[in-house]
Amino acid sequence: MKITGYRTLRTVHDWGRPVGDANGFVAGGVTEVPVLLVETDGGLTGVGLGAHAEADRIFPAVEDQDPRAVTALYDRMLAHTFKSGHGGAVFGTIGAFDMALWDLKAKMAGEPLWRTLGAADRFVPGYASGLDIALGDEELVALYTGWAERGFTGAKIKGGLDTERDILRLGAVAEVLRTNTRSPALMLDVNETWGRHQAVRLLARVESRVELSWIEEPVRRWDVAGNRAVGRAARTAVATGENLTGLEQFRPLLAGDAVQVVQTGSVWGITHFLRVATLAHGHDLPVSPVGYETNPLAHAAAAAPNHLVTEVQDTSAPVGITVDQVIADGGIVLGDAVGLGITVDEAALARLDETAGWAQPAGPHVRPSAAGLRLVAESGPAGRTGGDRTPDTVERLPRDGRTETESTP
Structure with missing residues (x-):
């Protein structure tokens, strides 16, 4: 069987709530999902x-190739674009x-x-993660109550x-999860919004009142000295690692003993995850693995001997x-459908007329100019606290978490 072509499609995910992080959020809760279909001469x-x-x-790197040689084709794709293939x-x-x-x-x-990759068990332990920075207190509790009903004992805000x-907010989520465990696993993700001058001090403040399982991306992803300093000072x-690409970007962090939980982004592919997992092992x-639509890395996570837990968003x-797959018992229960078990209804995609928001200027994929440069951490515009000024209408984040729209001067 040979690879003969590909097609690109687009769909959307309606989260039913605002989603985002310290850098910004999508108020409408609808985000785009790109789909790639690779065709073969065997149907x-x-x-x-x-x-x-x-x-x-x-x-061109995979055209007319046998798809079963997937790891060799991964390297072939990297070699085909070797001057830019390990980034972006x-x-x-x-x-x-x-x-x-x-x-x-x-x-x-x-x-x-999961069978092809050698896993013995279809169950993948998970933790709940709601991309929840824009939710009010009651909305936050309602969201994680749903996760608790599915057996989850850990959550990341x-x-x-x-x-x-x-x-x-960590305390409120912990209280919800105590229906399943006396000691919920709590994680805090600040998405690289702290600078070195803040990270140790602010994390100490949180740790004085909350027991955390991990702090995620406290400083920039590549900052070996900064991540190591946080790790040395913290309990x-x-x-970190979800935004790192290529093993060469992980090596300095591992060699510098600057990371204790190695993360990988689902959008970087399965071979990348397997190689990073082996390096960490x-x-x-x-x-x-960091979560993404349909949890595609769950199959590989099931086969990784050092898999800790997968983010479920x-x-x-x-x-x-x-x-x-089924989200139950505090994780992902993989099914028996062949391959990834993903089915695409192209007719439904063709009828789509919704717009989506990951790429909007105030969204979480646009780093604010003040990120890492604030002296104080306090409520304000999500991703704009500490001096970012724009003439546009932006989503602001008041202290109680409810969103309101204001025009900046």
Whole structure:
């Protein structure tokens, strides 16, 4: 069987709530989901999810190749774009193709991908993560009550702009999860919004009142000295890595003993996750995949000996996408459908007329100019506290977390 072509599609995910982090949020709660379909001459189609802006550039590396050689094709794609292949949109596109190739490999074997990868158990432990910085207190409790009803014992909240608010919200979520455990696992993700001058001080303030399992991205992702300083001063573990691409970006952090929980982004592909997991395993460190639509790394996580826990961000799938998995018992229960178990309803996607918001100027994928440069952490515009001034209408985040729209001068 050979790879003959590809198609790109787009769908959306309606979260039913605002989603985002300290850098900004999507108030409407609708975000885009790029879909990549890789076609073969045998009639099978592989599904990859994630941004694929460089598909035209990447495809010649896999055209007419046997999809079963997926790890070799991953390196072939990197070699095909070796001057830019380990970063940004190129690496993301390689990840989408890689996901589709693994889907094809397992489909050709007639089994779910977790079987192809050698996992013995279909259950993947998870933690709840609501991308919840814009939710009010009552909305936050309602959201995590739903997670608790599905058996979750751990949760991660988004914060970093107001430590007092973060402490109260962590306590509220812990109280909800105590229906399942006496000691909930709590994580705080500040998404690189602190600077070195803040991180140790602010984390100490949180730790004085809350027991954390980890602090996520307390400083910039590549800051070995900064992450190590946080880890040395704190009781909690430092987790980072979701935005790192290529093993060469992980090596300095691991060599510098600057990370205790190694993370990988789902959008970078399955081969990348497997290699990062092996590198972390060689340093006796756990690995934790960061969530994405349909939890595509769950199959690989099930096979990783040092998998700690997988982030689960929502219980629903994007429009027109179905996935053979169940979110229950505090994790992901993978099904028996072949490949990734993802089915795409192209007719439903063709009918879409919704707009989506990850790329909006006030959204979480746009780093504010004041990030890492604030002296105080206090409630204000999500991602704009501490001096960012724009003439546009932006979403502001008052102390109680409810969103309101104001015009900045």
